[in-house]
Amino acid sequence: MDEPLSIRGVKRFMVDEETTIQLPEVRPNETNARRKVAIIGAGPAGLSCAYFLARLGYRPQVFEGESRPGGMPVQTIPAYRLPREILSLEVRMIEGMGVIIATNQRLGRDFTLQGLRNQGYEAVFLGVGAPSGLHLGVPGEDLKSVDDAIRFLREYNIRGSASIGRDVMVVGGGNAAIDTARTAVRLGARSVTVLYRRTRDEMPAYAEEIEEAEHEGVVIKVLTAPVEIVAKNGRVCGVKCQAMTLGEFDRSGRRRPKAAAEEPFVVPADQVITAIGQKLEPAEILDGLAVTLNKDGFIAADPLTGRTSLDWLYSGGDAAMGPSSVVEAVAGGERAAVAIDAQLTGAGHAFWRKDRECDVPFDPGADPAKYPRARMGLLPVERRRNNFNEVEQPWTETVAICEAKRCLRCDFRDKN
Ligand SMILES: Cc1cc2nc3c(=O)[nH]c(=O)nc-3n(C[C@H](O)[C@H](O)[C@H](O)COP(=O)(O)OP(=O)(O)OC[C@H]3O[C@@H](n4cnc5c(N)ncnc54)[C@H](O)[C@@H]3O)c2cc1C
Known part of the structure; x- marks a missing residue:
């Protein structure tokens, strides 16, 4: 009918309201x-x-x-x-x-x-x-200043610090890639670029995370694949990239990227972090x-x-x-x-799996509320640098209730 119900936002509101530990049965x-x-x-x-x-x-x-x-x-x-x-x-x-x-x-x-x-x-x-992170399998991957996203994020979140370059290149298109890019921004990188070999529509990361990364200054370069990590005097200085196009559909139902006719080109970077899968x-x-x-x-x-x-x-x-x-x-x-x-x-x-009766009175004749999906409030971009403060801001009770009222109650209609 229109946009989906923001189930995550409604759940988030309920959890935010819960300030004490309630032990379950x-x-x-x-x-x-x-x-x-x-x-x-x-x-x-x-x-x-x-x-x-x-x-x-x-x-x-x-x-x-x-x-x-x-x-x-x-x-x-x-x-x-x-x-x-x-x-x-x-x-x-x-x-x-x-x-x-x-x-x-x-x-x-x-x-x-x-x-x-x-x-x-x-x-x-x-x-x-x-x-563990997967390897890219391109020349130069063993150089210092080339890391995988899981190790990089773990270093920062568990051990408390991670070294960060000036111009950071992140390879991959999932949540780990976007989390790495946005972490690099917060740790003070001058430029952060994400390379992804398919198009933006195929990026597995959540769309709103990609959008916020861009608001924070991350450059998303799609249809581009790394073919070599380039070094000067043993130090990473760039990534040689190949432009890609989409070919036939593969097993995952996505079109397989293949090299385009253009010549490879080098994008400058002094740190490369790969986020291309886990094992x-x-x-x-x-x-x-x-x-x-x-x-x-x-x-x-x-x-x-x-x-x-x-x-x-x-x-x-x-x-x-x-x-x-x-x-x-x-x-x-x-x-x-x-x-x-x-x-x-x-x-x-x-015992907790027994079908629960809905204890909220429901009027089967009532139409769901018709107004647009509620958006999460966001911390302004200028207040996100150099800190890890929560970006998505909580809803008020009024917003949460209005959003919940957009529910079509398919569960009720199916049973009756
Ligand atoms: C960067 C990133 C961002 C993500 N973003 C999202 C997101 O936004 N939303 C979402 O739903 N999912 C997201 N995911 C995926 C999600 O985190 C995982 O699917 C989920 O955590 C899997 O849970 P798990 O318990 O199977 O494994 P894990 O969360 O990996 O937990 C496994 C645990 O086992 C421990 N362990 C490993 N090896 C050993 C060992 N040999 N001995 C003892 N302990 C061991 C680890 O230390 C860890 O604590 C993200 C993942 C990553 C990496």
């Missing part, structure tokens, strides 16, 4: 509390698995390789998009439910899956994400265990249960799906928690 269960269940990785998938197991009375043990729980949302997604206090509040809530999180415990370095089994863990959830390092974490991988090199897991080729090992989130989203990871963690409980107890205890 937990069903105490002495037998479950004694069972040993391990969760590896305290990202959205692992924390969600822990949260739902805790609701069923389990006390799962989470092992996290980094010094802070939270996964990519704390390690790489910049604070101007996701304030850290909100994340800490949620982690504290999960700990308050009886979940124990051990940090600086890395699978493959400090313990092994087989070791957990030997210690009596009956089920293990593998939620290690897709922690799992199976050899490091599986330690020779025969766990089946999928064709993309991630853990092969049943999409409904997260069960892997080993009957005690579950997986979900990016580790199984490849780079995806926080919501998908949270859903994967929940599905695995329900499946682990069903395997250990033989019962389906997921």
Whole structure:
């Protein structure tokens, strides 16, 4: 009919209104509390698995390789998009439910899956994400001042500082590329350019993030691919680029970029950061265990249960799906928690999944409100430099209620 309902904005309003930790309903269960269940990785998938197991009375043990729980949302997604206090509040809530999180415990370095089994863990959830960046595979990639986005963002967000060049070139078109570019702007780069080999319409990053990056001065150069990182006296001085055009459709349903007829050209840069995808390092974490991988090199897991080729090992989130989203990871963690409980107890205890009756009176004859989608308020561009203050500003209650009233209530209409 018109633009979609701003579900994220409405949810954001509700979360902003919640200033205290409210523990959800937990069903105490002495037998479950004694069972040993391990969760590896305290990202959205692992924390969600822990949260739902805790609701069923389990006390799962989470092992996290980094010094802070939270996964990519704390390690790489910049604070101007996701304030850290909100994340800490949620982690504290999960700990308050009886979940124990051990940090600086890395699978493959400090313990092994087989070791957990030997210690009596009956089920293990593998939620290690897709922690490493992919390589570009062009000459010059080994030079100093060439980094990948995951490592760069992790350096800044976890260790507290990252070195930044004057003229920064970011390669890629997803959220990681845009987050890197906007982080570079905030850390004081003089110019930041994003190179993407397809067109803007194909960029996987959220459209509003791309737009805000441009408002902050980032140059988006589409249909351009790097072919070599150029150095002078061992120092990066530019990226040799090839103009691209779009050819036939590929497996992903997008048109495959191919080199255009023009000659390559060099764009000056003294730092290059690549954000062209992420991978799992199976050899490091599986330690020779025969766990089946999928064709993309991630853990092969049943999409409904997260069960892997080993009957005690579950997986979900990016580790199984490849780079995806926080919501998908949270859903994967929940599905695995329900499946682990069903395997250990033989019962389906997921009480929170029962169909909820809508308790808001609804007039089936009423038409949804007809006015445009509400926009998020934004911090003015001139107040975004040299800081990581939140860019999207909260709505007032009036805006949130007006936006919610644009809902067509398809759920209600479908049932009736
Ligand atoms: C820069 C960037 C921006 C993004 N922006 C968005 C966005 O705007 N919206 C969105 O929905 N999604 C976004 N995503 C994707 C989203 O962050 C991921 O899909 C999501 O975090 C996956 O959750 P996960 O729990 O599977 O993995 P992760 O979040 O990666 O968490 C895995 C956890 O496991 C730990 N770990 C890894 N290896 C080991 C080991 N060997 N031993 C112990 N612990 C280990 C890691 O330290 C980490 O804490 C973005 C991703 C990136 C990189």
